Amino acid sequence: MTVEVAQAQFAPYGPYTADCPARLGVDLFGNSWLPVVVFELRNGPQRHSELFTAIGGISQKMLTQTLRRMEQMALLRRQRYAEAPPRVEYELTAAGRDLLVPIDALATWVDRHGAAVTTAMYGDPDD
Structure with missing residues (x-):
């Protein structure tokens, strides 16, 4: 079975060379927490503590680093409110x-193929 995949053109870049813009996508998904934070912010602004509670397994330090990186990349906005105590919320930008x-x-891919990949890697859990 042959699957046709649309290929983006990145002239004059070669595929995935050091200066190719397509590497940004690989870099974004190379940070395992970035897609998780994006997904968690899909329904609107949240505070750091809300994100920390909603995302299992992430440390406070890693969440802070991920949020800072995303802000530097213009994927989210950090809104600080002048209240006592101070309140900060994070919200996705259009790019985010x-x-x-x-x-x-x-x-969708994981839903279709995740079980087969997991079985191939770790064996059938029913065995």
Whole structure:
């Protein structure tokens, strides 16, 4: 069975060379927490503590680093409110919301093939 995949053109870049813009996508998904944070922010702004509670397995330090990186990349906005105590919320930008498209595509792929990949890697859990 042959599957046709649309290929983006990155002239004058070669595929995945050091200066190719396509590497940004690989870098974004290479940070395992970034897609998780994007997905968690899909329904609107949240505070750091809300994100920490909703995302299992992430440390406070890693969440802070991921949020800072995402802010530097213009994937989210950090809104600080002048209140006592101070309140900070994080919200996806348009670029951050657009990342939900490939995240959803990856989730669809995992739904279709995740069990087979897991079985191939670790064996059948029923054996």
